[in-house]
Amino acid sequence: MSEVRFGQAINRALIDAMTADPSVILLGEDVARPGGPFGVTRGLLDKFGPERVRDTPISEAAITGAAVGAAMTGLRPIVEIMFMDFVTLTMDALVNQAAKARFMFGGQSSVPMVVRMPHGGGINAGPQHSQCLEAWLAHVPGLKVVCPATVADAYSLTRAAIVDDDPVIVIEHKALYAAKGELADSPTATPIGRARIAREGRDATIVTYGAMVSVALAAAVELAQDGVEADVIDLRSLQPWDEATVLASLTRTHRLIICHEAVEAFGIGAEIAARMADVGFDELDAPIVRVGAPFMPPPFAKTLEDWYRPDAAKIVAAVKKTMS
């Protein structure tokens, strides 16, 4: 067991995966010689050489499309997209090609590729470098989407994504890269699709993921001072998502709050709320409440961004709303 940063855990996952399987390669802008814009791929070029660790031109569409063709020809490519906002440029390769190949070709071919991308605000990067667009990807049949919140999951979800035979999007919150946490010497596997109970409580269920997990945990501490014990569920995987764990928690607490940094409207929270309103209707003692960003682009100025992003106070208010 050692204390490492979130970005270092991903780095170690990449090293271990590339050591275990020579078909794993890395493609991305500035991932090789510069070691990645956030330093996540530092050292990989020296370890694995320029054939497997490749700096690409600024051609998001072509490198993601190339990953599809490489995956269909025996490699397991990992693509790094510098900011999730740039996933807009990769959408044909992801939505029309990677996601559909297995289905569309009658199961003849799978597309074992991983696309890593940082989302979220907190560094005043402005409207085109701060978005949380995960709901778009979770909406596409054939894609899997994971979003780790802890150092341990940053490692093991990355490993799980690489070994998966389907295209997996790994969303990393850029504000988490420097966060520290414990990583076991032989980390246990985290299967895609299983949530984690980050804190147990009997009074309300807060479902969240990524960087919002620590915010929700802070809200839970605050709530506990008022005698309200919240269950905090870290989804870890957004597509597929762990419906059973959320429903089991709702069955204990009878109150549900869903929190994400993405805009509230038409998001991951909307899907979970709709599903729980269906299968969990009899368990609900209050309307389901969502906490998300307002329906506007992420703003730049610190005062604006601080206001824009959900915080513990907003989560506390949402939980209290379900108790009133």
Added chain:
Amino acid sequence: MGRTDPPSATSQLLELYRAMRLVREAEERLGALFADGEIPGFIHLSIGQEAVSVGVAAALQQHDTLASNHRGHGHAIAKGLDLDRFFLEILGKRDGYCRGRGGSMHVADMTVGMLGANGIVGAGLPIAVGSALAHKLRRTGHIAVVFFGDGAMAEGVLHESLNLAQLWTLPVLFVCENNGWSEFTEAARQLATDPQRMAAAYSMRALQVDGNDVVAVAAAARMAVAQIRAGEGPCLLECKTRRVRGHYEGDAQKYRDAGDIATALRNDPLVRCEVQAIAAGAPQETIDAIKAEIADRVDAAVATARSGAPPAPVDAFADVYSPTHELPS
């Protein structure tokens, strides 16, 4: 009277003719089946462009990979797909190549490196580039090929792909099937330049060939493929041809002069190949026998496809994701 083997030039011509005849017969039958309402959706025929798919395929090996486009029946058949499963797919049947989920625009056969037709203009280019990267890194000795039309030259991802392939010296052949029409608009009204100059802009080798002369296409493709296989990097092969049918079957082509279609029909690559074969000494009876044999093959495939079972929704739903894969400890 003992029958002597035809000289090799003649036998090569007859092989190319046979391959083109198969594409033509299959597509004419698809056109008729579509008109009769037996094919769901819509189809895009490559009638009149058979010399491109057949000429290029003549330069390929079985495990070279191929990314195709929406007008891809010829590419698939020339690459060696099974005719029964091809027709079964296009008629939407369970035992088709894609189990009835893809249809005309998504026919694929991984066993012969056919990575799929594609419904998105230009999308095959980066797929071929990635496939070529895999060939290079895995040292398979194979190459990747992509067919695209002149219309794709205006797609951004094409330019990214040409740049990447040349930058990384990848074993990929870019075949521009320049048929003069981008859907309903002439190429001249869509492109500010031409494919040769575009290749030159990326320092890429480029060849231009009469795309209705199958011998010339095969010769150019063999030359390009030999250089690519030798590690000299990508090449763009522009095959000048002309679309005969509409953008899709049922397209009345009101945007097109009758003279343009008539010119295309007079330049039929099958007629040209037949004339060449006869001039090289092939007996007319041999040509007629090939026609009859191909017609029978297509008849049989159509009959098989018509009697095929429909696909089941439960099977389709089960193939969205791979079977669960556990992380090794």
